[in-house]
Amino acid sequence: MKVLKFGGTSVANAKNIEQVKNIVAQTENNGLVTVVSAFGGITDLLLQAAEKAAANDISYSKLVEELEARHIATIKELFPINAQSAVLSKVKSELNHLENLLEGAFSIGELTPKLSDKIVSYGELLSSYIISRYFLEEGLDVCFKDSRELIQTNEQYGRATVDFKATDKKCSEFFEGNTAKIIVMGGFIASSENGNTTTLGRGGSDYSAAIIAALNNAKVLEIWTDVSGMYTANPKIVKQAKAIAKLSYEEAMELSHFGASVLYPPTIQPVLYKGIPIHIKNTFEPSAQGTLITKAQGDDKKTVSGISSIENVGLLSLEGPGMVGIPGISARFFDELSRAGVNVILITQASSEHSICVGVSEKDIKNVVEKINSAFAFEISQGKIYPVVSETGLAIIALIGDQMKSHQGLSGKMFSTLGKNNVNIRAIAQGASERNISAVIKADDVKKALNTLHEQFFEENIKQLNLFVMGVGNVGSKFLNQIRQQRKFLKEQLRLNVRVIGISNSRKMAFDGGGISLDNWESVLANGKNADRANFFATVQKLNYRNSIFIDNTASNEVASTYRSYLTNSISVVTCNKIACSSEYRNYMDLKNASREYNAPFLFETNVGAGLPIIDTLKNLIASGDKILKIQAVLSGSLNFVFNNFNDRTTFHDVVKQAQEEGYTEPDPKIDLSGIDVMRKILILARESGNRLEIEDIKNKSFLPQETLDTKNNEDFFESLKKYECDFQKLYKDAVEAKSKLKYVAQYENGRASVGLQQIPVGHDFYNLEGSDNIVLFYTERYPNQPMIIKGAGAGADVTASGIFADIIRIGNF
Structure with missing residues (x-):
């Protein structure tokens, strides 16, 4: 014998019932019991109608009309016209009895547990009768059996306890005398010794099927539902969840107890004692493997099921x-x-x-x-x-x-x-x-x-990273393009699934919980809502995604001030914005400590040298026990570009303008030319070396006239450069006469730091530094005479974006 149980979704409508018939017809049916639930949603309607009736709410009658309409429509779809009359007559008769019960509840204004069980039993009574008659009409050798005549319980209404001895006797008598190949019966319902209708609790149809399977020593109990077995996690919450091929009884009980609604927990108990396998199958994908539940599996199983x-x-x-x-x-x-x-x-x-x-x-x-x-x-x-x-x-x-x-x-x-x-x-x-x-x-x-x-x-160690990107200008747009180009490589080679969930510029912001398409992110952002930093953070917090990373591609002090909020919510921060790490030492350390305390990486490699691994190398030196003695560096790709292109055939104004237009300087080029940008960078390196230093402690030997430094906007700034062109030409001439090149140099040694324009002689490591390149010389206890040198492109949107990208990968590998 086999016992097949079909849940509410499997028999929700005529189309689904036809699929159930096909499954039953294709199953070896010499001794087949088919246990069915009420049509999907009917039990809830019955309970609502009962509660409304007991509350003297006449609208319960509307629910009865809905119940009747559902069943009659199903009958008319399943049966040819000449076969409908007898089935409709029986169903309408049962619905009349149901109405009488509800009228009784309405009259007395009360719903007793006994009456409630009687009312909700009509779901399974009607579905099992209609389905049995449909099977018969389709030529199957079938008989209908009222479950109340087989399963006997006590009178604990709502969740009755089965009397297995009495039930076994009734089952033996019925099945020994039965000649039909297929028996159809309703699940969930039973009766007491006194003949009163009882129910086995929500999910009790599974339990009914298990009782019949156990008492008849069935070959297998098949639970047919709308999913392909029990899953590694709830597939509605975890999209990567997959069906589990095999489970032990004990594992299945644990999973069903802890919310796996595919299987009603008590179902396992009757069949466990008899060693009868349970096979969970998908009514709508019958060829799927499903989940087979048997005795304990071998040691080759996964550690966590x-x-x-x-x-x-x-x-x-x-x-x-x-x-x-x-x-x-x-x-x-x-x-x-x-x-x-x-x-x-x-x-x-x-x-x-x-x-x-x-x-x-x-x-x-x-x-x-x-x-x-x-x-x-x-x-x-x-x-x-x-x-x-x-x-x-x-x-x-x-x-x-x-x-x-x-x-x-x-x-x-x-x-x-x-x-x-x-x-x-x-x-x-x-x-x-x-x-x-x-x-x-x-x-x-x-x-x-x-x-x-x-x-x-x-998930075979594929780690999902969820990115929230603030700033999609030069650097931000290049970064998004790099993510788009490398997504497949990241997944296949580095086992990283990188998704951009939120993006924002100064005007608009947009989110997509499933990941923003990077093929058309510009239009997604254009159609987003108005930008709001507080709302952006609130949305990131509300989404509450694992491995969330906030990326700041701006130069905004306001954005930098939000880092702590992200870190203290265990949201990693990656930034090319130097403001936070060059702010007060107390704030810098507060962010570092928050990163450690809340296990949220705070990475800012691009703060110094764009995509060059300067900070990472420095961290590794310190971590390995080395000590920094001196740092000498050309840290401004912008200033290096300017002085590599400035000569007596150009004007200083034109070269600076070119640097701004090509994206080498900040939008406000005075930040670069005043030396404040370089001051921030050497400050960060000094701090990462383990030294306590404030920006005010750094000596700035500015080459700009005070009037130029005092300008309030870019227009006045550039006009001032024209005014002092002779001063700039003299700087160039003096360097040429000294057979030197002009480089803006940062230095840290013995607790003191300085920045300023210097004449670099032939033979110096800085002399041949071309274009917008940066160079850093680390003199340490291990490298006291010949420094460790890091050199390369230190400015530009592409290399800065690649540095941000590298920090993302570092987090992915944590």
């Missing part, structure tokens, strides 16, 4: 010094929960016995707090136990797998993965079997937690 969650969870915590060493406290606590009908989902207790914490359904919290406090009123009045503390807005996530007990460090891996993404854990529990590791977290973090853990344990 699945990740699941329960939402709408609350915590109850009882603690106090009077609990230590006092027997019976826990028993009294759990007794009150039991009396209140509260199911405990999770338990954790401190080894000191000072506290005990339980996870329960959030809806039960309000009703039970007062009862617990009342039970411990004396101890509370004495200060020995504190009033119970309740928390809501929580969820439980769980790693599940038979093989977990054989692997060390799994808990650490789970918790560190969550910690890196700012998922705070409120409570932890692990069963003695080590098949389940559970953690209580904020409900808002469930999506991020499930995706983070799934990525860690199931």
